[in-house]
Structures are given as C-alpha cells and as structure tokens.
Amino acid sequence: MLRRIVLAVLGVAVCGAASMAQTGMPPAPKVSDVRLYVLDCGIIISHQPERFGVTDADVPDPNFSDPCFLVVHPKGMLLYDTGLIDAQVGRPIYENKLGYEGQLKTVTLKGELANIGVTPAMITYLAISHSHWDHVGNANDYAGSTWLARKAERDVMFGPNANATARNWYSALAQSKTQYIEGDHDVFGDGKVVLLSTPGHTPGHQSLYVKLARTGGVVVSGDLYHYTAEKTLGRMPQREQSLETPASRKKVDAFMVRTGAQLWIGHAIDWYQNAVKAPGWYD
Numbered sequence: 001m002l003r004r005i006v007l008a009v010l011g012v013a014v015c016g017a018a019s020m021a022q023t024g025m026p027p028a029p030k031v032s033d034v035r036l037y038v039l040d041c042g043i044i045i046s047h048q049p050e051r052f053g054v055t056d057a058d059v060p061d062p063n064f065s066d067p068c069f070l071v072v073h074p075k076g077m078l079l080y081d082t083g084l085i086d087a088q089v090g091r092p093i094y095e096n097k098l099g100y101e102g103q104l105k106t107v108t109l110k111g112e113l114a115n116i117g118v119t120p121a122m123i124t125y126l127a128i129s130h131s132h133w134d135h136v137g138n139a140n141d142y143a144g145s146t147w148l149a150r151k152a153e154r155d156v157m158f159g160p161n162a163n164a165t166a167r168n169w170y171s172a173l174a175q176s177k178t179q180y181i182e183g184d185h186d187v188f189g190d191g192k193v194v195l196l197s198t199p200g201h202t203p204g205h206q207s208l209y210v211k212l213a214r215t216g217g218v219v220v221s222g223d224l225y226h227y228t229a230e231k232t233l234g235r236m237p238q239r240e241q242s243l244e245t246p247a248s249r250k251k252v253d254a255f256m257v258r259t260g261a262q263l264w265i266g267h268a269i270d271w272y273q274n275a276v277k278a279p280g281w282y283d
C-alpha cells in the first residue's frame with residue numbers, strides 16, 4: 001500500500017515536471033490566504049510636477065512608476081490595472097510618447113504573470129483604477145476575465161470623448177462578461193479584497209484595499225495621488241480641487257484610520273523602488 005502511494009506521488013511529481021518543461025512556466029500560485037504581487041508595468045518619463053500641485057523641490061523624482069497588481073485569493077485572482085501596452089517593450093522612448101509623457105517599458109505584463117505561473121485565462125476578475133492610457137495598456141488581453149466595472153467609468157470609456165489610442169487598447173472589454181459594481185465592492189465576499197469607490201480623477205475612479213495576514217491592510221491608491229508629496233503637503237491637480245477628489249481622499253484617510261491600512265501610491269517612484277516586486281509578493 002505504502003509503495004503504491006509512493007509511486008503515485010512520484011507519478012504526480014513526474015507529470016508536474018513534464019508540464020513545466022512543456023510550458024516553461026512555474027506552477028500557478030496556490031494560496032490558503034491572500035497574496036499580493038506588484039508587477040512592473042512600465043515607467044512614465046515625466047517632468048511636470050506642477051500639473052499635480054507640487055514642484056521639483058517637493059519630489060525626489062519627477063517620473064512615475066506604473067505598476068500593475070495581482071491579488072491571488074483562495075477563491076480566484078484579481079488583476080488591478082494593466083499598465084503601459086506590452087507592444088512598447090524594446091521601442092525607444094521617443095516613439096512611445098503620448099501627450100506630455102514618454103513611456104519606458106522593459107518587460108511585458110504577460111511575461112510578468114508567466115514568471116509567477118499565471119496566464120490571462122487564470123485571472124477571474126479584471127478591475128482598472130480608471131481608464132487613462134497608463135492603466136489600460138493591455139486590457140484587451142484580459143477581456144476573457146469578468147470585468148468589475150463602474151458605469152460612470154464605462155460610459156467615459158465608450159463615449160465620444162474617450163482617448164482614441166487608449167480606446168484601442170481596451171476595446172475588447174465591450175464584449176467582456178461585465179459585472180457592474182457600486183460603492184465599495186467586496187470582491188470575494190470576505191472583506192479581504194475591496195474596490196473602494198474614489199471618484200474625482202475620473203468619474204468612476206477606484207482604489208484597492210487588500211487585507212494581508214502578515215503585511216496588514218494596504219490601500220493601493222490608483223491616481224487618487226501621484227506623488228508622495230501630494231499626501232504629505234495636501235496638494236492635488238488644480239482641476240481636481242472642484243471635483244470629488246478632496247472627498248475621496250478624506251474617505252480613504254478615514255478608512256485607513258479605521259483599518260490601520262497603509263497607503264501605496266503606485267506612481268510614486270520613492271514607494272515603488274522599495275516595494276517587493278514579482279516574483280516576490282506580500283502576504
């Protein structure tokens with residue numbers, strides 16, 4: 001009996017090795033509690049801190065990191081943001097210029113996911129912080145996931161004023177299985193992964209709260225903030241002062257006091273350079 005079990009275990013091990021050799025991928029992460037990955041989705045070459053209500057003297061680095069985030073939960077996976085488009089990898093920055101900013105892309109999101117054993121087909125839910133070009137670059141690759149969408153943002157995305165370039169990058173979401181969400185949405189029903197409604201930067205902007213066993217609670221800001229100095233000095237883009245951004249920031253401040261969560265500002269290079277990046281993770 002024991003021999004049979006040993007053989008069975010060996011058989012599984014051999015099968016596992018064979019499938020890894022075939023795909024070249026490590027096994028998909030299996031978790032008993034929530035895990036959060038920070039994925040390299042590009043760097044934005046920018047030098048206009050004044051657009052965000054701060055100055056050169058306030059910021060250690062005027063450029064922006066542009067990470068994507070993968071939450072692995074026992075009940076499924078959530079991808080939050082899809083970054084700069086993978087097609088820009090290896091292209092010079094001057095070719096990748098969009099509006100005010102250049103884009104530097106050294107690895108693909110698909111490759112970042114493959115490194116941790118994840119394919120687009122494994123991702124249960126897609127959510128974007130908002131629909132600006134630096135957050136939707138590869139959205140079409142994840143159109144097979146269930147899109148957790150806010151109507152106000154979807155209306156912008158498929159309305160007449162949508163950015164034409166960005167629209168090409170997310171156009172397939174129009175056919176995605178779409179679950180409309182409102183307010184703060186508890187993704188897996190246990191309070192550990194919550195999409196926080198934080199409108200202002202765009203009408204359907206949302207931040208992401210993840211409750212991690214060892215790290216504690218984390219709020220991924222999306223573009224509720226861009227620079228750390230916006231938080232420490234109480235600044236924001238001028239156009240947002242009369243929108244819902246001040247109320248959304250107050251709401252998140254209260255949420256963080258209540259939950260003890262820390263704030264991660266994805267675009268802030270001073271945060272990003274010290275973050276644990278995939279294939280490492282937070283749990």
Ligand SMILES: [Zn+2]
Pocket residue numbers: 132134135223267
């Ligand atoms: Zn952004």
